[in-house]
Amino acid sequence: MSKALIIDDEQQMRRLLRMLLESRGYEVHEAHEGQRGLQEAAFHRPDVVLLDLGLPGLGGIEVLKRLREWSDVPVLILSVRDQEATKVQALEIGADDYVTKPFGSAELLARLDVIQRRRGPRHTPEITAGPLKVDLLHHEAQIGDEALKLTPTEFALLKVLAEHAGRIVTQNQIVNQVWPGQASDPGEGLRVHINHLRKKLGCRGVSIINEPGIGYRLEQA
Amino acid sequence: MSKALIIDDEQQMRRLLRMLLESRGYEVHEAHEGQRGLQEAAFHRPDVVLLDLGLPGLGGIEVLKRLREWSDVPVLILSVRDQEATKVQALEIGADDYVTKPFGSAELLARLDVIQRRRGPRHTPEITAGPLKVDLLHHEAQIGDEALKLTPTEFALLKVLAEHAGRIVTQNQIVNQVWPGQASDPGEGLRVHINHLRKKLGCRGVSIINEPGIGYRLEQA
């Protein structure tokens, strides 16, 4: 039997969804709050997740992000928000479909079937900058076809630079993102790791440029 | 490069879609009529199909049916009709998504990405990675012809690694899947079980590689 997980704060909506799903033979679990939903997901291993975007506390987008850190379960977003930007964001993060409330029950069930009959490779959020690809989920980076072997610090550093590829990144920005919670030490050891990165990048299409007194910039060359 | 096929009778719509798709790097083919669309699909083998429901002659539903007789290609339905029954019918026949005209271009592109990353059914009750076979149904694993005697925890661990064979699996991912519902303790005992697995795997074609600070990777060697 397939298992479904409902994450929604409105009790009425949960009841409606539960009825729908149970009529389809699903084993249904519920959570009324994001944090709790993640726990339920880890525990019950649902075959499909129905996630409301308008959650109190941990928001729907955030729940989806965290869920995708370790699971590729099909997720259908339910929301009252019909703004295109929101839809696109959710879909890009890894949602499998986006349905606007109010919705038709038959359509919802049909869309549930669709996202379950096609399971595919995990959606991997990644950053691309020229020949460089940074896979945030798997902590893998590759340049062209060749994989880079990076330490955690080097990876975090490359991530920051790649996110703003082509633009200057302040030393402060880098330090704050790579070593969060620390004083904004203008980077004694930053230079060392930049150096390591440069060596590993070699001269294969991207290079780290220094902007004296300001910071660094990832450049395609 | 991915190939897309547009089947729509309105020239203006085809031009709009072509522009959108080409801006995304697709190689675009068009058909203004159902029968013709099927021929194009057979000839070009597109990676995704955008199908209008309101076609003259051979209707969109009929096109989808015939397409599904021999092809698994992801299909996104475009239609001015917003009736639920129509949506459900299309989705049940095998459409992967249903977008109502008029639509937002960003949303359309996002939904295209989604249905393409979901490609390829993975209902295999069995995972293969080089000489390693993991039978999820019978909870058995074998390497070459020889069966492995694994404890439940070791099996769950090997399963996670084999599912993403060749790629890095984060310690978080492992812990969440092998010991669900627990705090994401980066595994005191994870190392022990990895050790046990390595011993049982021996040096018979697959090995577990550690990516320090990140996780593990199952590698054929």
Place this chain on the structure above:
DNA sequence: GAGGCGCGTTAAGAAGGTGTTAATGCGGCT
């Protein structure tokens, strides 16, 4: 041209993560 400043590079100690073995505790089985 001498000095200061920022940066690149290298080396070495410190910190933290990992591999391995052994001991403990729990539950099922005889």
Place this chain on the structure above:
DNA sequence: AGCCGCATTAACACCTTCTTAACGCGCCTC
């Protein structure tokens, strides 16, 4: 009750990575 298998915990040696420090180089200022 006693045995056995497995999960968990603890302990320690080892290795990778991080940090710190030192030094050379180029550029700018004075």
